[in-house]
Amino acid sequence: MCELLGMSSNTPADICFSFSGLMQRGGKTGPHKDGWGIAFYEGRGCRTFHDPFPSADSEIAKLVKNYPIKSRNVICHIRKANSGKVCLENTHPFVRELWGRNWCYAHNGQLRGIKKKLKLAHFEPVGTTDSEYAFCWLLDQIYSKYPKPPKQDGKIALLIKELCHSLSQFGVFNILMCDSKYLYAHCSTKLAWVTRKAPFGKAKLVDEDLSIDFCHRMSPDDVITVLATEPLTANETWQRAQKGDFLVFKDGLQLSIK
Template sequence: MCELLAMSANTPTDLCFSFTGLTRRGGDTGPHRDGWGVAFYEGKGVRAFHESGASASSRIAEVVQTHPIKSEVAICHIRQANVGSICLANTHPFIRELWGQYWTFAHNGQLEGFRAEPGFYEPVGDTDSEQVFCDLLNRMRAQGQRSDSLEGLSERLVKLSEGYARRGVFNLLLSNGDWLFTFCTTKMASITRRAPFGPARLKDADVIVDFEAETTANDIVSVIVTEPLTTDERWELYQPGEWRLWRKGEVMASGVVGVPDYPRPPTD
């Protein structure tokens, strides 16, 4: 399996604190040592870092932990391979251009034997996740329009996600740099930090941050993960079948759809 992390903020914000916590789970406090990747949007552009090794011992991950890259949307993934070999081509997040925007996708779960309907987008690697991403993009392109409202768009994404979730565990992060769509079948949680800010302590590293000192009073920064990253904050758990569409740190729309009752992982 793997773990996911995303951020949605109303001002360019770095991900150093959360990224430090998550990447420890890539071979140190967790077993997700089969690759890691992170994508940061800057305006319409996106820059990504990918490696097929363990994040906990990566020099490049260390730079990303300590070098503040400021972004309003970021998506991160650490991998423990199940489907697909351990290689760069299989390392999330995956990125493709649709309608002149870079779409970024990271997935936790497994959709055994899933194959994308033939279409324009094709997987490069051999994971079920990339198959789903290509399928989703092919369907969005065929059924959707670039001029769709945020409401129309999320309706489509929910419908597609509901379908994928019938095929297997489908915890999803998806963004075009403007909005961030999240879907939970078994595990997802979020936290929204806004004034008054307080301190927070990572679960996986001996790191405390005082957000008060790092932010302004207007900042709204939300973090979405498959497993909470801090021990002293209150994370909002998603229900199975719950989706939330984030923009500028806030939930713009949300809902719950029916999904099969997959075993949920134990939490500590």
């Protein structure tokens, strides 16, 4: 299956350390050799890098690993293709504009029969994956209920939660999604997260012989949550989401949804 990586932070931060670990799984320590992609939000802007080649050998992955792009919301995906051929248009994360905001989404899992059962209206997939199809359906549903954004952000989160539950009836639906302000996550099978805040300690990657001492890199007020399909570090306490969990993060902190 594919691997997801996400970050929510209260201050622009780089994701080089976590990305470094994840990229090893793209053809080296993991079987996810069918491309990878990453999206960095910077304000309302969203910068993406996509590569249909294995991340472990990718020139673009080397750039992202060594060039500390600072962002408050990041979504990354490495792919083990199971629906749709290996090509650029099938490489996550997918991005669409709704309400003048960049929406970005990456999916891990398979959704059987979704193309026959769910109809699309305004948003159409460019590629052939069930993942992008589900993303277009999600945005269609949001747009059809709210042609303009509702005043209370909580209404959007509640709607997305319901839509994720509907989509998970079709199969495995582990996702990360961001509208430039909130990072949404849904867990069908696997998703873990760790929130780093003061006092900061050391962390050691599972997939590479690399450690980092966050106390030298973070300010006392920094709060960062990293989400991943499987924990990326060996010596931190990751929380594991349960089947059906829908999570929302903003500024590095988990919010409660009512």
